[in-house]
Amino acid sequence: MAEVGFFATAFTGSGMLDIDSQHYEILSLADELHRAMTSGNTQSMMGSFLERLQTCLEHHFDTEEQLMAMHAYVGAGRHTLEHLSARETIRRLRKSFAGGSLPIAFDTMQFLRDWLKPHMLGVDREFIEFVLSNSATVVVRRPRRPPVTPAADADRCAAASDSA
Ligand SMILES: [Fe+2]
């Protein structure tokens, strides 16, 4: 079974399976970066890592925004603005990496720690609770933590991207 790291350990399911699964995948990616930074081995992985992170985030934000529209969620505007900020940040990080910026791993970790985690525990929770309390059609069950590996993450994100 894959190691459960610092970010994914803090994961608590909200009860909406698709969103929980995507959150867990993103937190597992954060752990992958954390492990690489701990071992001092980020330069060789940052290019592909940022690409996978962007693919996962874009797909995840699209999923949430479609759900918010489907359920006429009143907080959709504010929530989508937060996604827009993150979409711009990951694009900027990839551009900085392509330009040879050295502290890119630290900047990426700061983004994951300071933006992503509070977002998941804040506005994401509010929106999920709204959807669950206003819909009889959403399939609700507590997810088990899947055994996630970096390779499995990449496959899932790629599959999500291909089917989008
Ligand atoms: Fe989310």
Ligand SMILES: [Fe+2]
């Ligand atoms: Fe969100």
